[in-house]
Amino acid sequence: MNQQEALQVVLDALGEFNQIHRRDQPVPPAPDTRLFGPGGHLDSLNLVRFVFLVEENLQRRTGKSVALTDERAMSQRHSPFISVTTLADYIVKICAPNSPNS
Amino acid sequence: MSEPAVSTSNSGPANRPPEGDVPVTLITGTRKGIGRYLAEQFVAKGHQVVGCSRQAPDWSAPNYLHICCDVSDEPAVLQLFATIRQRFGRLDHLINNAGIASMNHCLLTPVDTVRRVLDTNVVGSFLFCREAARLMQRRNYGRIVNFSTVATPLKLEGEAIYAASKAAIVSLTEVLARELAPFGITVNAVGPTPIETDLIRSVPKDKMERLIARQAIPRYGTFEDVLNVIEFFLSPRSGFVTGQNVYLGGV
Numbered sequence: 001m002n003q004q005e006a007l008q009v010v011l012d013a014l015g016e017f018n019q020i021h022r023r024d025q026p027v028p029p030a031p032d033t034r035l036f037g038p039g040g041h042l043d044s045l046n047l048v049r050f051v052f053l054v055e056e057n058l059q060r061r062t063g064k065s066v067a068l069t070d071e072r073a074m075s076q077r078h079s080p081f082i083s084v085t086t087l088a089d090y091i092v093k094i095c096a097p098n099s100p101n102s
Numbered sequence: 103m104s105e106p107a108v109s110t111s112n113s114g115p116a117n118r119p120p121e122g123d124v125p126v127t128l129i130t131g132t133r134k135g136i137g138r139y140l141a142e143q144f145v146a147k148g149h150q151v152v153g154c155s156r157q158a159p160d161w162s163a164p165n166y167l168h169i170c171c172d173v174s175d176e177p178a179v180l181q182l183f184a185t186i187r188q189r190f191g192r193l194d195h196l197i198n199n200a201g202i203a204s205m206n207h208c209l210l211t212p213v214d215t216v217r218r219v220l221d222t223n224v225v226g227s228f229l230f231c232r233e234a235a236r237l238m239q240r241r242n243y244g245r246i247v248n249f250s251t252v253a254t255p256l257k258l259e260g261e262a263i264y265a266a267s268k269a270a271i272v273s274l275t276e277v278l279a280r281e282l283a284p285f286g287i288t289v290n291a292v293g294p295t296p297i298e299t300d301l302i303r304s305v306p307k308d309k310m311e312r313l314i315a316r317q318a319i320p321r322y323g324t325f326e327d328v329l330n331v332i333e334f335f336l337s338p339r340s341g342f343v344t345g346q347n348v349y350l351g352g353v
Contacts, residue, residue, distance in 0.1 A: 020240060045284050052236055065180060 001062070001095040006088040007031060009061060013054040014084065021049055031088075036081040047081060058091065066094065115243075115288045115341045124165075126190045127336075128152045130173050130230060131200030133159040135299040139325040140197060140332065141166060152186055155200070173200045173226030183233040192241060195336050196234040198227045198248045198271075203264040205305060216263050223267035228274060231289070235282050242286035245336045248275050250293035252353040256316055260309075268293075272347050279345030288344035292331040295323040295351035318352020 001009075011029050018026035027033060027041040034040045036047045051068050058066045067073075073080055073090065080090030093099065127144045131137040132153030138161065141153045145163045153159070154171040162168070169185060171178045186193055202222045204215045227248055238244025250272050253265040272291060279289040295317055296302050296310055314320050331348050334340060 049239065049285075056236075065177075 001092060003088060003092055005061075006091040006095070007084070009057050009091060010054055010084050010088050013050065013057045016053050016057070017046075017050045020053075021046065029084075031083075031085045033084045035083055035087065037079065040082070051081070054087070054091075058095075062095065066091075068094070115283055115286050115344060124148055124150050125194040126150045126152065126186065126192055127195040127197065128154075128186065128193055128230070128234065129197040129199055130154055130226070132168065133157060136294075136297065136325050136328060137199045140199065140329060143329055144195075149195075150190060152182075152190075154182060173230060174221035176229060179226075179229045179233060183237060187237060193234055193237040194244065196230055196238075196244070196246045197332060198230050198246070200226055201249055201268075203261065203302075205260045205264070207260060208262045211263060219263045219267050220270075223264075224270045224274070227271055231274070231278055235278075235285060235287055238287050239282075239285035244282075244285070244287035245340070246278070246282075246287060246289040247332050247335045248289070248291040250275070250291045250347050250349070252293050252295050252317070252349050252351065254293070255349060255353055256313065258313065275347060276345045283344060288335070288340065290335040290344060291347040292328055292335070293347060293349040293353070294328050295349075295353065297323045297325065297328070314351075316353070321351075323350050 011031075014027055014029045014033070018029070027035075035050070036042050036044075042050055055066055055068055058064075058068075068080070068087075068090070072094070076090070078086065080087050125148075127149040129137055129141050129144070129151060130153075132141045133155035137153065137155070138159065141151050142163060144151050145166050150165050150167075151163075152167045152169065154169045154173070156170065156172050158170055159168055167189070169182050171182045173179065183193075200222060202219055204211065204219050206215070231246055231248070234246060235244065248271050249268075251265070251268040253261045254269045254272065258265060275289050275291040282289055296313060302310060314322065327350050331350070335343065
């Protein structure tokens with residue numbers, strides 16, 4: 001999966017998240033949108049909701065079950081959940097052919 | 103500048119299911135025994151029931167869909183939930199009934215037996231809770247009922263692994279209740295006394311009688327006793343009841 005495809009996965013999930021949970025105050029669907037942490041749009045509860053929408057979207061596209069919050073994600077020096085772009089970058093990394101998730 | 107994080111309302115599980123079609127109820131271990139009884143009861147109450155077991159059942163019912171599945175096999179469980187999502191688009195209730203027991207002295211219990219009991223009773227229940235919650239949270243409503251057992255508080259000799267696996271279920275129920283409350287999902291457990299089913303067929307009669315004598319109400323439980331507690335937990339009016347474990351028979 002290339003960066004553009006991964007970005008689309010995250011943005012689609014964000015659109016779905018907004019539709020289900022944030023109709024009144026949608027999270028801006030843009031690459032530089034900050035998700036979690038300082039200045040982020042999501043608290044921990046909404047991060048959970050959002051991440052598994054991303055996982056579902058990934059599964060629909062790849063046909064494989066991908067865990068975005070396993071020990072590898074938690075042990076990254078920089079959290080993959082800081083922004084839409086950092087999450088897309090992480091998806092590219094774990095979907096790479098030599099990744100244990102592939 | 104980014105907008106501040108916004109908290110979602112955290113007022114706890116909803117008291118009413120969302121408007122819509124008939125409720126969808128998933129019950130594990132429905133090939134026989136209490137699972138079959140529960141499936142038939144909820145079909146009769148107008149639910150769409152989905153059941154599962156490793157082997158196909160020799161019975162069927164209208165508005166009942168059976169899916170063959172080992173509850174501890176993650177890919178099979180994911181496929182089962184994908185089927186529910188495609189067919190019904192929702193899940194209102196999960197009754198985690200599937201379970202196995204092994205009665206033996208710990209000195210004589212092979213580790214394969216330990217793994218099998220933990221896989222079915224703990225891993226299976228966890229997988230179903232997780233996947234059910236994923237489906238339920240979309241509508242901000244759900245009811246999960248797990249199965250514990252009086253063997254845990256009675257500290258029954260010969261049932262170390264079974265009792266331990268069900269102690270894990272009590273703990274799982276209590277923690278998941280807190281984790282899933284913000285998603286409108288309640289999680290509770292029912293702990294039946296011995297019921298005359300296959301699960302206790304191999305236990306000597308005198309042992310069962312001694313066990314039943316330790317209950318406040320010394321009799322075998324019935325399927326109806328268990329159904330009564332489950333109906334209470336599933337009720338839309340039980341939205342403020344979560345993290346509870348009800349032992350039957352006054353244990």
